[in-house]
Amino acid sequence: MTKEKGTIAVQTENIFPIIKKFLYSDHEIFLRELISNAVDATQKLKKLSSLGEVSGEIGSTIIEIKIDKEQKTITISDKGIGMTADEVKKYINQIAFSSASEFLEKYNGVEEGKSIIGHFGLGFYSAFMVADKVQLLTRSAKADAQAVLWECDGSTEFTLEEFEKEGRGTDVILFINDENESFLEESKIAGLLNKYCKFLPVPIQFGEKEETITAEVETDTEDAAKTTETIKVPNIINNTEPAWTKKPADLTDEDYKKFYGELYPYTEAPLFWIHLNVDYPFNLTGILYFPRIKKSYEIQKNKIQLYSNQVFVTDEVKEIVPEWLTLLHGVIDSPDIPLNVSRSYLQSDLNVKKINAYITKKVADKLEELFKQDRAQFEEKWENINVIIKYGMLSDEKFSARAEKFCLLQNTEKKYFTFDEYSAHIEAGQTDKNGQKIALYTNNTIDHNVYVDAAKNRGYDVLEVDNVIDNHFISLLEQKIAGVQFKRVDADTIDKLIDKDEKVESVLSEDEQNGIKELFEKVIDANAGTVVINPQSPNDSPVSITKPEFMRRMKEMSHMNGMDFASMMPDQYNLVVNTNHPIINKILKMEETQQQNSVKQLHDLALLSQGILKGNELTEFVKRSVGLMA
Numbered sequence: 001m002t003k004e005k006g007t008i009a010v011q012t013e014n015i016f017p018i019i020k021k022f023l024y025s026d027h028e029i030f031l032r033e034l035i036s037n038a039v040d041a042t043q044k045l046k047k048l049s050s051l052g053e054v055s056g057e058i059g060s061t062i063i064e065i066k067i068d069k070e071q072k073t074i075t076i077s078d079k080g081i082g083m084t085a086d087e088v089k090k091y092i093n094q095i096a097f098s099s100a101s102e103f104l105e106k107y108n109g110v111e112e113g114k115s116i117i118g119h120f121g122l123g124f125y126s127a128f129m130v131a132d133k134v135q136l137l138t139r140s141a142k143a144d145a146q147a148v149l150w151e152c153d154g155s156t157e158f159t160l161e162e163f164e165k166e167g168r169g170t171d172v173i174l175f176i177n178d179e180n181e182s183f184l185e186e187s188k189i190a191g192l193l194n195k196y197c198k199f200l201p202v203p204i205q206f207g208e209k210e211e212t213i214t215a216e217v218e219t220d221t222e223d224a225a226k227t228t229e230t231i232k233v234p235n236i237i238n239n240t241e242p243a244w245t246k247k248p249a250d251l252t253d254e255d256y257k258k259f260y261g262e263l264y265p266y267t268e269a270p271l272f273w274i275h276l277n278v279d280y281p282f283n284l285t286g287i288l289y290f291p292r293i294k295k296s297y298e299i300q301k302n303k304i305q306l307y308s309n310q311v312f313v314t315d316e317v318k319e320i321v322p323e324w325l326t327l328l329h330g331v332i333d334s335p336d337i338p339l340n341v342s343r344s345y346l347q348s349d350l351n352v353k354k355i356n357a358y359i360t361k362k363v364a365d366k367l368e369e370l371f372k373q374d375r376a377q378f379e380e381k382w383e384n385i386n387v388i389i390k391y392g393m394l395s396d397e398k399f400s401a402r403a404e405k406f407c408l409l410q411n412t413e414k415k416y417f418t419f420d421e422y423s424a425h426i427e428a429g430q431t432d433k434n435g436q437k438i439a440l441y442t443n444n445t446i447d448h449n450v451y452v453d454a455a456k457n458r459g460y461d462v463l464e465v466d467n468v469i470d471n472h473f474i475s476l477l478e479q480k481i482a483g484v485q486f487k488r489v490d491a492d493t494i495d496k497l498i499d500k501d502e503k504v505e506s507v508l509s510e511d512e513q514n515g516i517k518e519l520f521e522k523v524i525d526a527n528a529g530t531v532v533i534n535p536q537s538p539n540d541s542p543v544s545i546t547k548p549e550f551m552r553r554m555k556e557m558s559h560m561n562g563m564d565f566a567s568m569m570p571d572q573y574n575l576v577v578n579t580n581h582p583i584i585n586k587i588l589k590m591e592e593t594q595q596q597n598s599v600k601q602l603h604d605l606a607l608l609s610q611g612i613l614k615g616n617e618l619t620e621f622v623k624r625s626v627g628l629m630a
Contacts, residue, residue: 030174032312033124035076039063041078059079063078063203065205067186072175072181072184074174074184075171075174078202080141130180131180132176137170138165148160148162193237196312197238199312201245203240208235211231211232251275256289263305263329290328290384320334320355322392322395325359378408379408389403393407404418412463426438432500443464455489490545508584517531520575532546538580543602546573548574601624
């Protein structure tokens, strides 16, 4: 054929500025798109070969990426099905648009233009986001095919001519423009290959690497000699058969852990995993891992990677995976989701909604199975998995109903109970005068030690709930466990927390109690605390701080929701004075200065036990304590 010139069949003056405009922020995806095309061509070749439509052995199918800094080119070469001149005209020169105006109208304002390429088959033309000129040298796998060279400078004009090329396949040569010279750096391309192509099903070669080989050589003696030699071998950057593409029966625990290490190098091994595999009513494979989170966890979302036929798409999967499961790690692969997916597409697609529900069900199934099969091991994992389960119960009513069977409550003795078990556990000892069962809890065993100790001295059980979402979770528990009310151990004195209508008489007269109340009210800040006179056991603390449950919950939950409730309602507490403690009786007999110092000291001790005493007040307390000792 003679050299042919023509115009790309698209009804617009110049398509390439449109592509650049809509995909500018995603211009690095040109590499993913071109390599994906090369993979498609290779897969088609293998399919035709298996059907006997390609004669002979197909040999190597490695896709190679090359950089030439002097020529300012990047070349993507495959050994796939290739194209004839007619196929180039059909697939490269004709772009399926009715008009540029319709295109612009339909996609004006699309989120970063991410859906454009996938919808219109423009993957090849993404090359013009970074290149002034593109050459396509291709030879079909068909017998006696003639290689052709297609060339375009970014206008709608192209040339097509016969050319020489050994072997089948396609070379796409990008002449990188000045604005995108950073793509000529090996480190840049290596990073993109690792991001987008790490698990492609066809080997991807980027440069060469050195390997040392050891071989035996013959000698005149009986002992064989060994020699070492350093050779250069292709640097294959991808794992063509990642774990999620295999059957669970073919994988060991070590295989799953090894793959986790590929995804997240230098991290602790996961607790357990769920292998996803479904082909109806949608196609989905993948592996979700439960990481080690613990109490001091930082929420690290965007750890689940979404793939489409082993090509990386995104790590923003909250539309596909329920938000509470974005704490998990792993991979989801679905060919039903296009490469250039937009958020609006994910929100509206029915398959995505089905995938979301399927993943939730699989997670619930796995957790219930682990609980039933080996409860002891499940309890050992609870520290790491409880925040995910609680988050799920707060977010998803269907999951919540399932999780009631295996969600656990842990007390300060490190014993575990299901909801029903705990309700039965506290029924005999922690039922108040109104028949309400009271579950006591602490979110800080260290700061609340004195309160926990007082509860245990009464024979009461105390739950330990110290994760960041437990303030919300406590409210959910009160809805889930009938007849049980939850109170934090510092919300009131122990006899008021579980009011059994057992009245304790005060050793002080009414006038003496009023005198003590007035004395404390003179010393403490009335804006912060309210003095409450309460006769208790003489073994209880003389003075204690309690924080009313309702107001404290409101403040904590509003803080978690980003509201500045504290500025509207300052931190308030009750200062409870135990009139039956011997030291209170002593204070009544002191002279005025001693009284005030003693009251201040008791007040500060109570504040200190709650971690409230800070700054200048803490300094003054230390000085006063030294003075009292002197």
